[in-house]
Amino acid sequence: MEVGTILMNRYEIGRLLGQGDLAKVYYAQDLTSGQGVAIKMIDKDKVSSVELMVRIKREITLMNLLRHPNLLKLVEVTASKIKLYFVLEYPKDGDLYTKNVIGRLSEDAARKYFHQLIGAVEYCHSQGVYHRNLNLENILLDENGNLKISDFGLSVLPGSREDGLFHYPCGTPAYVAPEVLSWRGYDGAKVDIWSCGVILFALVAGYLPFQGTDRTDLFNKISLGKYECPSWISVKLKDIQYYVRFLI
Structure with a gap:
């Protein structure tokens, strides 16, 4: 046009x-x-x-x-x-992926975005909606530094689960939770929380936690929870990651 x-x-x-x-x-x-x-x-x-x-x-x-x-x-x-x-x-300041490519964020800056992210995700879950494709590219930023979650194309309506679980695997490969890869069904809330954790890691590390030579290698590392924290992540944040992983 x-x-x-x-x-x-x-x-x-x-x-x-x-x-x-x-x-x-x-x-x-x-x-x-x-x-x-x-x-x-x-x-x-x-x-x-x-x-x-x-x-x-x-x-x-x-x-x-x-x-x-x-x-x-x-x-x-x-x-x-x-x-x-x-x-x-129209959020004017692009997306979190672009900001992350420029360089990792300070933990204070990442905390601000993460607080907004989990607040919005919690609201969606309270309405019975699960996004299922949270990633850096789908999180936009307005001119005031507020994030906006976009792309609800893979989200599901309230009451659309048959047995309390979803069975159709979807999402962006590097952000999917291990249970999505198992083909045994998964909880929509938990896989969204997992993706939020991946996003938090990427914001403070400057790269995604799970990377592989191909998709099979990537999925194997996700299934095993195989990743390493960079040296510059604070002990306090590493402890938070431990407890989040434990709760999930």
């Missing part, structure tokens, strides 16, 4: 922010409020499977259901004959 295009008589399209196999995301200005927004555009002809359409509808339902200052806000959803449009809050 060309820069300057007016969409729905309201949004002036700006630069391309990113794209994937299914969608493109553009920056846009809301001409009624002057606020910047992000617009996720999905070609309808790419939504070829029933499963994918169900996933998109579920994401819309969840984003309308959840209201928390550290969750990305869905402004509205609309459509044309050929496209779906998600109009989203």
Whole structure:
């Protein structure tokens, strides 16, 4: 879509922010409020499977259901004959992955982000919602340094578990919990907490705790809990990691 295009008589399209196999995301200005927004555009002809359409509808339902200052806000959803449009809050300062690539954070800075992260995750769980794909790329930052959890495409609605467990493995490989890899079912809350722990480690270490030469090697290390803390992590934080692992 060309820069300057007016969409729905309201949004002036700006630069391309990113794209994937299914969608493109553009920056846009809301001409009624002057606020910047992000617009996720999905070609309808790419939504070829029933499963994918169900996933998109579920994401819309969840984003309308959840209201928390550290969750990305869905402004509205609309459509044309050929496209779906998600109009989203636009956090200006990128994502935690980019910040982490620049360099590791101090423990004080990491504590601030982690506190916001677990507060938002706790809220989701209180509503019966489990994200199942928490990672650095899905955590965005606004201009005030507040994080916004995004991408609820793999999240699940309240009451969607049959036996109290989920059986469909999903998530970003380096962040998944060991039980997701076991194919014996897993608790949605616990795997989200595990991913939060991976994120905390990455923020203070500057790299992910589990890395492998290939996916098999990576999953083996996750299953064994095989990682090492860098020397610069404080004893206090190492103790916290021990107790978190024990509780999980």
